[in-house]
Amino acid sequence: MHVWSIANQKGGVGKTTSVxxxxxxxxxxxxxxxxxxxDPQGSLTSYFGLNPDEIEHSAFDLFMQKGKIPENVSEDILxxxxxxxxxxxxxxxxxxTLERNISQQEGMGLIVSKTLAKLWDDFDYALIDTPPLLGVLLINSLAACEKLLVPVQTEFLALKGLERMVHTIQMVTRSQRRELDYxxxxxxxxxxTQASMKSLxxxxxxxxxxxxxxxIPxxxxxxxxxxxxxxxxQLDGESxxxxAYKSLLKTLLSA
Structure with a gap:
């Protein structure tokens, strides 16, 4: 399985769309x-018609297991x-609520890695949508991935957010003692618009x-x-x- 995380510490930059x-x-x-x-906001979940406020089984269940990922994870949660x-x-x-309740417990940074290990033979690719905040969820995503994609809106404030994300990447690289391909x-x-041109x-x-x-236009x-x-x-493959996303994928697969 190839694991890609899509992350940025600023919202509204196209993470879910990219996933x-x-x-x-x-x-x-x-x-x-x-x-x-x-992402606790559940944009990806809502994209496919589910309500993050009402859903019965979710990624939250995995964290509540405190690292003991159930064997039937695919039946319960997919x-x-x-x-x-x-x-x-x-x-x-x-x-x-995770930051307040369990973020300091040992092993909480590897829940996603352990979950994907259980599903390793069932999928060829896993794409992780992340919250725009540095915390246990983003750290889980970065720990699990082999490739990190950082969508950045081509406008000034988004560039400032990218600086924080790069700092986080450097921090994770030091702590894990491995280079994070991003x-x-x-x-x-x-x-x-001149703003877009200058930002790019x-x-x-x-x-x-x-x-x-x-x-991405x-x-x-x-x-x-x-x-x-x-x-x-699905909607318009020639739009x-x-x-643009076809071209991006071609680049990612050839890297």
Whole structure:
């Protein structure tokens, strides 16, 4: 199984859209794909029509097991998505209580790694959607992944958020004594505005060697796909957004 985390310590930069879009494209290629929602806001869970406030089984259950991942984890917690071949571990808003209740307990940073180990032979790819906060959930995601994708909106405030994320990456690298392979993904790019153009130029200057050559453009079809609970490739595979994510996936698979 290949494990990719999609993370940024700023919200609204396209994390969930990237998880769904890339996951669907992998599934369409015939891969078995798992989406893992670790964000208490449950955007990924809501994307596919589930309510994070009411869901019976979720990622929260795994943390409540305190590291003892049940053998039947796939039966209890996996749900189908609208994309054939792609399943999801949904989020519950109860995840927001973890920092207060169990974050200091030993082994809490490896719950996601242990869960994926139980599912290792069932999936080819796992994509993890993360909260925009440094804490036990984000640390779990970074500890579990082999590749980190950092979507960054091409506007000034998002660039400041990226600085915090890079600092976190450096911290995790030191603590785990391993290099974390990461790629910055410029998103919501609008070449008609100077703000977008300048932000993209700054990103490329400051993150050489860790940034995708292209950018995910502003595309209303991405919003339409979210509203319908579909991936952009299902709604309109020739849209600008779909073509951009296809190009991104090609880059990721060739790296």
């Amino acid at each position: 769904v879009s890339l996951g669907a494209l992998l599934a369409e290629q015939g891969h078995r794909v798992l989406l893992f929602d670790l 749900v189908d998505t609208s994309v054939p071949g792609m399943k999801m571990i949904p989020a519950s808003t109860a995840l927001a 790629m910055v993904i410029p998103t919501m790019f609008d070449r008609r 130029k700054t990103l490329r200057e400051q993150h050489q060697g860790h940034i995708w050559d292209l950018a 502003v595309d209303t079809k991405l919003r339409d796909a979210s509203r319908e609970g579909k991936a952009i490739s 600008r957004g779909a073509r």
